[in-house]
Amino acid sequence: MKKLLVLLVLLSSFVFGGTQWGWVYQDVAINGWERATDEGMAKVNVHGFKNPYGVTVDSTGKVWAAAYYQRYYYAEDGTTKIYPDDVEKTVKGSQGQDSTYLTQTRPIFIRKLDGSIDTLRYLTWADGHIDTLFNGNRGLATLPDGSVLYAADYGILIKINPLTYEPIAEYDLGSTWRTARPDVDADGYIYNISLFGGDVIILDGSDMTVYNTIPATAPGVSRGIACSPDGQHVFIPSQGGGVHHYYNKDGVDGSYALIDTLAKTFIDGEGTEKALPSTMALWDPAGLLWVGRQEYSSSDQYIMWAYDPDQEFALVDDYSFRSPTAEDTTVYGYPQPGFVRCPRDAAFSKDGMTMYIADFYSYSIKQFHYEEKVGIADENATVPNSLYLGQNYPNPFNPTTKIPFSLSKRANVRLKIYDSLGRELMIAIDKEMSPGDHFYTFDGSKLASGTYYYKLTVDTKVRTGRMMLVK
Numbered sequence: 446m447k448k449l450l451v452l453l454v455l456l457s458s459f460v461f462g463g464t465q466w467g468w469v470y471q472d473v474a475i476n477g478w479e480r481a482t483d484e485g486m487a488k489v490n491v492h493g494f495k496n497p498y499g500v501t502v503d504s505t506g507k508v509w510a511a512a513y514y515q516r517y518y519y520a521e522d523g524t525t526k527i528y529p530d531d532v533e534k535t536v537k538g539s540q541g542q543d544s545t546y547l548t549q550t551r552p553i554f555i556r557k558l559d560g561s562i563d564t565l566r567y568l569t570w571a572d573g574h575i576d577t578l579f580n581g582n583r584g585l586a587t588l589p590d591g592s593v594l595y596a597a598d599y600g601i602l603i604k605i606n607p608l609t610y611e612p613i614a615e616y617d618l619g620s621t622w623r624t625a626r627p628d629v630d631a632d633g634y635i636y637n638i639s640l641f642g643g644d645v646i647i648l649d650g651s652d653m654t655v656y657n658t659i660p661a662t663a664p665g666v667s668r669g670i671a672c673s674p675d676g677q678h679v680f681i682p683s684q685g686g687g688v689h690h691y692y693n694k695d696g697v698d699g700s701y702a703l704i705d706t707l708a709k710t711f712i713d714g715e716g717t718e719k720a721l722p723s724t725m726a727l728w729d730p731a732g733l734l735w736v737g738r739q740e741y742s743s744s745d746q747y748i749m750w751a752y753d754p755d756q757e758f759a760l761v762d763d764y765s766f767r768s769p770t771a772e773d774t775t776v777y778g779y780p781q782p783g784f785v786r787c788p789r790d791a792a793f794s795k796d797g798m799t800m801y802i803a804d805f806y807s808y809s810i811k812q813f814h815y816e817e818k819v820g821i822a823d824e825n826a827t828v829p830n831s832l833y834l835g836q837n838y839p840n841p842f843n844p845t846t847k848i849p850f851s852l853s854k855r856a857n858v859r860l861k862i863y864d865s866l867g868r869e870l871m872i873a874i875d876k877e878m879s880p881g882d883h884f885y886t887f888d889g890s891k892l893a894s895g896t897y898y899y900k901l902t903v904d905t906k907v908r909t910g911r912m913m914l915v916k
Contacts, residue, residue: 468765468813474556474801475510478808490562491554497803499585499626500810501792503593503607508556508792508801510810511582511595551578553595555610556810568603568612576603576612583640584626584669584790588650589633589866596624602637604653616653618646626669626725626790630676631866634697638662638670638681645670645679647697659701664689668789671726671734674868678754680707682723684739690758707758708736711747721750725788730797730867731898731909733761737788740806748785753907755859755900761907765813766802785811796896797865797911815911834901834908837887841913844890848873848899848910852880856903860885863898870897889914 477494479485498513553565568576580598587593588604592613595603600622604613618624623640630636633650645659664683671680676696681689687709693701711721725737733751751762766785787805794801800813835849848860860874870892873885889897894916901908 467762467816468800469816471799471812471814473809474508474812475554475562475810476808481807481809490556490560491564494554495808496805497808497810498789498805499582499596500790500801500803501585501587501593502794502801503587504591505607506558506795507607508810509553509585509593509607510556510803511553511578511585512551513581513583513598513805514551551581553578553582563610565605565610568605568610570612583624585792586627586629586635587792588629588635589631590650594627594629594635594650596627596637598624600624602627602635602648602653604650614653616648625667628670628672628728630672630697631674631868632676632697634672634676636670636672636679638667640666640668642667642683645681645691645701657697659691662689662691662703668724669726671728673728673754674866680726680728680734682708682726682736684722684724686710686720686722688723688726688734688736705758707734707752708750711738711750711763713747725790727791728867729800730793730863730865731900732861732863732867732869734758735791737785737791740787749788753902755861755902756905756907759905795865796913797898832901832903832906832908834910836910837899837912841915842889843914843916845886845888846912847884847886848901848912849882849884850901850908851882852878852903854880859902861900861902862887863900865896865898867898873899887912 473482473488475491475494476482476488477491479489482488494512496512496514497510499511501509503509555563555565557563567578578597583596583598585593585595591607593605593607595605597603599620600618601615603615606613625638625640627635627637629650634656635648635650636645638645642663642665645662646655647657648654649656659679662681664681666684667681669682672678677693679691679701683689687706689703690705690707691701692704693699708721708723710718713719722739723736724739727735729735733753735749735751737749746767747763749766750760752758753761785802785804786807788802789805790803792801798815802811804811833851837846837848839846856878858874858876858878859872861872862870864870892914894914897912897914899910899912
């Protein structure tokens, strides 16, 4: 296994046409700290945004972000103060208590499509009581019905209307439950675990009632959870090392069993195998499991990894979010732009081509764009081309399109098609094929308009692409 990981690390340095491929840094979507970019204060769009813990993209394409700690601003005398428009008000807090709070210390920030930012300072319920969001955020998610799920610390999960910003429903897990980042499957079931481990609670997202549990997980400190779109696989990261993998063939029905612990170790830049203290797990639309480590260490470059379930969870990407070289820093010496220091949450745009990462210690939501893997060649031209996956054509298409690929040698080939939620629709090719140019004709006549993904696996190599069906 260690040799395989070293090989994959070497392969991950490949580029095409002299350009980086994979997830490439674009910008800071929401930023509260001048040191987070080379542009300084010019790129700060939410003054005092501190320690983001949650990020999601709602059904309209807006990016929601929330932080665990209070937001502050820096006064001219250098002291730290509560943001100036925060006011004291006696309200009913998240736990039902009547107290005097600074009502706007931990708001939700919502970046709209035009780049402007809405601030959701508190939630007003139909009965008139106000939730100040005082407990801080532990993660965000978007349900299939379009509502946004806000996880507050100390056991509160709240559904919010993304159009009106009004709360819809909540579930109280109790004040002893230190909420971790939740996840949602394609049918709207909500998965959550306490920060310090224990049972996983599965809620029916339609009425916020408990549907099932995964008992006695106890992985130690766990800052989040991930589930596959079909609900069969549940992944629980552990700060102590690795990601606990639970499986139930019936999805949310029946009993889950621990079948493996993934991402126990990683290979650092010097080829040394180390324990991986994971803090985030996320299932992406292309069907890969992303794992983020607890915090960057100056001894190596690695912070996020992607594992492919079609290859028994082999490592397929550790290069997209590596820290830069010592020379690649801002004027303040803070490593940027592509460096992720401590990922707490992540989310994808509707088309799956943009990833937003809540980077806890950079006080920002970083934005990355996926550059198509349209062929590979070693930077030093010492390794010949072995696999090419092209963009489907035509694209957009209706109802058929061709997916081109080339092989340099005879190999085992598997081509899978996924919908925009990452659910597998079909295995288009699964056989040994000869070298040369090939294409597969995909027929979308029975599918609805939208974004779809194709994933080509050739022996141990994986390439992905995106296509748009427009009827």
